Amino acid sequence: MCGLCYIPGFGNECASEDPRCPGALPEGQNNPQVCPYNLYAEQLSGSAFTCPRSTNKRSWLYRILPSVCHKPFESIDQGHVTHNWDEVDPDPNQLRWKPFEIPKASQKKVDFVSGLHTLCGAGDIRSNNGLAIHIFLCNTSMGNRVVHWALSFLLVPQKGKLLIYTEFGKMLVQPNEICVIQRGMRFSIDVFEETRGYILEVYGVHFELPDLGPIGANGLANPRDFLIPVAWYEDRQVPGGYTVINKYQGKLFAAKQNVSPFNVVAWHGNYTPYKYNLENFMVINSVAFDHADPSIFTVLTAKSVRPGVAVADFVIFPPRWGVADKTFRPPYYHRNCMSEFMGLIKGHYEAKQGEFLPGGGSLHSSMTPHGPDADCFEKASKAKLAPERIADGTMAFMFESSLSMAVTKWGLKSSSCLDENYYKCWEPLKSHFTPDSRKPAGPN
Ligand SMILES: [Fe+2]
Numbered sequence: 001m002c003g004l005c006y007i008p009g010f011g012n013e014c015a016s017e018d019p020r021c022p023g024a025l026p027e028g029q030n031n032p033q034v035c036p037y038n039l040y041a042e043q044l045s046g047s048a049f050t051c052p053r054s055t056n057k058r059s060w061l062y063r064i065l066p067s068v069c070h071k072p073f074e075s076i077d078q079g080h081v082t083h084n085w086d087e088v089d090p091d092p093n094q095l096r097w098k099p100f101e102i103p104k105a106s107q108k109k110v111d112f113v114s115g116l117h118t119l120c121g122a123g124d125i126r127s128n129n130g131l132a133i134h135i136f137l138c139n140t141s142m143g144n145r146v147v148h149w150a151l152s153f154l155l156v157p158q159k160g161k162l163l164i165y166t167e168f169g170k171m172l173v174q175p176n177e178i179c180v181i182q183r184g185m186r187f188s189i190d191v192f193e194e195t196r197g198y199i200l201e202v203y204g205v206h207f208e209l210p211d212l213g214p215i216g217a218n219g220l221a222n223p224r225d226f227l228i229p230v231a232w233y234e235d236r237q238v239p240g241g242y243t244v245i246n247k248y249q250g251k252l253f254a255a256k257q258n259v260s261p262f263n264v265v266a267w268h269g270n271y272t273p274y275k276y277n278l279e280n281f282m283v284i285n286s287v288a289f290d291h292a293d294p295s296i297f298t299v300l301t302a303k304s305v306r307p308g309v310a311v312a313d314f315v316i317f318p319p320r321w322g323v324a325d326k327t328f329r330p331p332y333y334h335r336n337c338m339s340e341f342m343g344l345i346k347g348h349y350e351a352k353q354g355e356f357l358p359g360g361g362s363l364h365s366s367m368t369p370h371g372p373d374a375d376c377f378e379k380a381s382k383a384k385l386a387p388e389r390i391a392d393g394t395m396a397f398m399f400e401s402s403l404s405m406a407v408t409k410w411g412l413k414s415s416s417c418l419d420e421n422y423y424k425c426w427e428p429l430k431s432h433f434t435p436d437s438r439k440p441a442g443p444n
Contacts (some may be wrong), residue, residue, distance in 0.1 A: 059269025169229030318410025347394025
């Protein structure tokens with residue numbers, strides 16, 4: 001299918017022309033007096049003009065009309081999108097949500113934008129410091145509606161594939177794949193069934209591949225497995241107007257324009273949307289004893305200005321071998337200065353076999369204790385430590401942030417998905433303390 005080809009690589013300088021217009025990219029310069037095919041040149045800057053080369057991000061778009069051709073933006077219904085982190089009192093408890101309910105298409109048509117629900121977040125949009133986690137629940141394509149998002153986000157579909165139209169081309173993103181739409185990029189999403197997923201939105205920073213340090217030059221998410229769309233355009237007049245929705249300073253605005261915004265015939269640059277298949281993640285873990293910390297599963301990171309501290313990391317728990325000797329193999333009990341939101345794309349998470357379900361989530365905020373439930377502890381403490389497959393058919397993930405996130409009113413109340421009994425999964429844990437014997441009672 002034309003338009004569903006991709007350019008492999010992460011953060012590279014790329015160039016792409018729609019094959020219907022060969023030679024659409026100007027040669028030797030960005031902004032000729034008259035562009036090939038009489039297109040308009042428009043630069044999309046994702047970093048300050050003055051950023052060092054290693055962090056400078058921009059692309060040049062050659063389009064039928066520049067994106068400035070629209071009527072004024074006006075405020076629209078905010079739905080369940082918010083950046084107000086003081087809607088309800090903070091809740092320091094371990095929180096878990098049942099699968100978020102997708103509206104039935106037969107009852108109400110809901111597209112991606114109307115189906116956005118802010119779950120939690122922290123920080124300040126105006127000063128470009130913070131993050132938000134949203135859940136999208138939709139059943140209808142966006143049609144002649146496009147979103148112009150002022151912040152970067154990482155999209156994790158959990159149920160239903162997404163056909164994402166962007167100014168750079170089209171991407172098909174299926175569950176177990178992710179995509180990143182960077183600041184200011186316009187997009188529209190077609191869906192094919194009742195569809196659900198998670199969004200990690202970061203303010204003022206970009207997602208990067210984590211440094212590998214002693215791991216070496218290869219491993220984790222390899223750069224060549226990231227896929228960038230190729231140029232595709234439509235020269236389509238829209239009677240009645242195409243709606244451009246702008247999420248600006250956390251609020252939704254809409255403007256009309258007469259043409260499809262997907263009118264970019266060619267582009268070049270290093271600032272693009274991209275997607276990635278989580279199956280391609282090269283898992284690295286302990287082959288001796290004990291655990292590596294879960295940062296070993298980091299796919300992408302959005303760094304803060306503090307060295308080694310992320311605004312948010314995107315971390316996954318893929319299928320792999322567990323081989324650690326003399327080790328309690330599930331995740332250890334812990335308290336973390338970082339906040340951990342977890343979601344489940346499919347299968348069962350190893351530390352919670354029960355009520356942590358695909359399409360649900362959990363939040364363990366800064367310094368909130370958590371760990372395996374009582375069943376998991378009992379089984380793993382007695383298990384024979386042969387090499388075993390872990391998490392086959394499963395993909396859990398974590399958005400981990402250095403910010404302490406507030407949960408919205410929708411998250412705590414109106415979603416009606418909060419599991420009031422979550423804390424009970426640890427209640428059966430009992431003391432095994434044997435003060436008269438150092439020797440463990442188990443197989444160790
Ligand atoms: Fe944790």
